[in-house]
Amino acid sequence: MDKINRQARWLATAISLPITALIVGGALFAAKAGDPVGEPTVSIPQAHPYPSTPVPLKLPRLAGRALTICPDLLSRLPPSLPGMPQRPVAAGTTQSAAYGEPAITVVCGASSPKIGPTDTLFRLDGVCWHSIDQEDATVWTTADREVAVQLTVPREYQAPMEHASHRPFTGEATGAISFLVGYGKWAIRFSSAVVSAVPPLRHLPSGCTN
Secondary structure (H helix, E strand, C coil), X not given: CHHHHHHHHHHHHHHHHHHHHHHHHXXXXXXXXXXXXXXXXXXXXXXXXXXXXXXXXXXXXXXCCHHHHHHHHHHHCXXXXXXXXXXXXXXXXXXXXXXXXXXXXXXXXXCCCCCCCCCCEEEXXXXXEEEEECCCEEEEEECCECCEEEEEEEHHHCCCCEECCCEECCCCCCCXXXXXXXXXXXHHHHHXXXXXXXXXXXXXCHXXXX
């Protein structure tokens, strides 16, 4: 009986080792293949009814290239964010959009950001973003585009996250090391639309170069 038990244990071990190796190897491959990570995971706000009234926004006057770039950008924006439908805006439907309540807003044709010497610029999925924390929101503005795009995210949506492709332009290689970017997960939702619709500047700010 002992001999049979020893043989059974040996057989179970022999079978489990290749399976374990496959699982570990698959996990390592997935981690490597996921660098940089694709679409970020975000926490979905609790569902609740949203006001039907349009969201009021202070909008800049469009001129020059912005007259064609902004409508193209708006046509490429996501129709909704996780748990939040797109809401109507009071004016500027070809240059602004709003989501949820309190509203996350996007404005095309905004003023270019004033980049201070100690400010950090973040490259989020191909776009160089500058951020400023205000009392009730964080304002993200593109720093590397012909027409500036501004994203305002109320503090209610703050939820730091880790994402391997979020690398600040600090002059040092960060590889695939993740770091906390707070509201940056929302900027990522709009980066692909910005890349496809808004051409980059010929001469990038010093903080936006690798």
